[in-house]
Amino acid sequence: MLRDFTVRCALMVICLCVLAPQALAQALAIVPITQQLPPQQRTASFTLTNHSDSEALVQIRGYAWSQTESDEVYTPTTELAVSPPFAKIAPGQKQVIRILLRTPAGMSEKAYRVFFDQIPDRLSGKVEMALRLTVPVFSSAQPAGDPDVEWRLELVGDKPALVAINHGKQHAQLVNLSLTAADGQAIKLKGVGLPYLLSGTERRWPLQGVRGRLDKSLRLHLQTSGPGEHWDQWLEIK
Numbered sequence: 001m002l003r004d005f006t007v008r009c010a011l012m013v014i015c016l017c018v019l020a021p022q023a024l025a026q027a028l029a030i031v032p033i034t035q036q037l038p039p040q041q042r043t044a045s046f047t048l049t050n051h052s053d054s055e056a057l058v059q060i061r062g063y064a065w066s067q068t069e070s071d072e073v074y075t076p077t078t079e080l081a082v083s084p085p086f087a088k089i090a091p092g093q094k095q096v097i098r099i100l101l102r103t104p105a106g107m108s109e110k111a112y113r114v115f116f117d118q119i120p121d122r123l124s125g126k127v128e129m130a131l132r133l134t135v136p137v138f139s140s141a142q143p144a145g146d147p148d149v150e151w152r153l154e155l156v157g158d159k160p161a162l163v164a165i166n167h168g169k170q171h172a173q174l175v176n177l178s179l180t181a182a183d184g185q186a187i188k189l190k191g192v193g194l195p196y197l198l199s200g201t202e203r204r205w206p207l208q209g210v211r212g213r214l215d216k217s218l219r220l221h222l223q224t225s226g227p228g229e230h231w232d233q234w235l236e237i238k
Contacts, residue, residue: 027050027051027052028048028049028050028051028052028056028058028116028118028131028133029048029049029051030046030047030048030049030116030133030135031046031047031049032046032135033135034135034136034137034138035099035135035136035137035138036138036139037101037105037137037138037139037140038140038143039140039142039143041139042100042101042102042104042139043098043099043100043101044098044099044137045096045097045098045099046096046097046099046114046135047094047095047096047097048087048089048094048095048096048097048116049089049093049094050089050090050091050092050093050094050095051092052091053091054091054121055088055089055090055091055121056087056088056089056118057086057087057088057089057118057119057121058086058087058088058089058095058116058117058118058119059085059086059115059116059117059119060082060084060085060086060087060097060114060115060116060117061076061082061085061114061115061117062077062079062080062081062082062099062112062113062114062115062137063075063076063077063080063112063113063114063115064076064077064079064080064110064111064112065111065112065113065136065198066111066198066201067196067197067198067201067203069202069203069204070191070203070204070205071193072193072194074113074115077112078102079101079102079103079110079112080099080100080101080102080112080114080137081099081100081102082097082098082099082100082114083097083098083099083100084097097114097116099114099137101139105139105140107142107169108140108169108199108200109138109139109140109169109170109171109198109199110138110139110140111136111137111138111171111196111198111199112136112137112138112139113134113135113136113137114134114135114137115132115133115134116132116133116134116135117130117131117132118130118131118132136196138170138171140169140170145168145169145170146168146170146229147166147168147170147171147172147197147199147228147229148166148167148168149164149165149166149167149168149172149197149229149231150164150165150167151163151164151222151231151233151235152235152238153218153220153235153236153237153238154204154237154238155237159206160206160207160210160218160237161204161205161206161207162179162189162204162205162207162220162222162235163202163203163204164197164202164203164204165201165202166197166198166199166200166201166202167200168199169199169200170199171196171197171198171199172196172197172228172229173195173196173226173227173228173229174195174196174197174224175195175224175225175226175227175228176223176224176225176226177189177192177195177222177223177224178222178223178224179207179220179221179222180220180221180223181210181218181219181220181221182219182220182221185209187207187208187209187210187220188207188208188209189205189206189207189208190205190206190207190208191205191206192205195226218236218237219234219235219236220234220235221233221234221235222234222235
């Protein structure tokens with residue numbers, strides 16, 4: 001029985017080695033990786049490049065993007081048109097994807113995401129993995145200014161959470177968001193998700209692994225780094 005088990009394991013390793021190059025060969029690249037449409041601009045474009053050794057069939061769709069306290073929400077929309085909606089790209093070739101904002105943005109920034117879904121070739125005889133890439137698109141009818149993010153710690157029952165509210169008219173980028181206790185302990189955030197906080201949105205992240213008393217004596221150091229605004233401040237439970 002041990003010998004049979006060893007043989008089965010060896011066969012699994014061989015299969016994985018055979019499939020790995022095929023999976024790695026499926027490579028699509030998008031430039032740019034985000035679009036910020038300034039006032040009065042309603043069109044933009046992406047360049048999609050097929051770096052694989054086989055033809056790529058890609059479906060492109062635009063969605064309205066919003067956020068709840070704990071999740072990203074994508075809603076089908078006719079406000080953002082994409083052309084072409086399908087692209088067939090030969091190995092090593094490129095395809096320009098154009099977007100058109102049919103509805104002008106309002107006073108606050110509007111957010112969308114463009115989905116690029118590679119459709120597997122079921123007739124190729126190869127095992128292919130589904131590939132999805134998403135790119136954010138932001139638009140505002142006027143200069144939106146800087147994000148205005150309010151941070152606080154809240155305690156609901158015995159469960160602490162980090163809360164962020166963006167009062168500004170532009171999204172905020174929360175790159176490398178981290179919390180540290182006074183003793184240097186790193187505090188984990190549950191369900192961090194995408195590093196964006198959309199205009200007018202409130203997000204909530206439960207804290208994990210907090211030691212000690214969970215009351216108003218708890219102080220945590222919040223920091224972010226990367227593009228856009230940086231935050232560096234101490235927070236207390238209110």
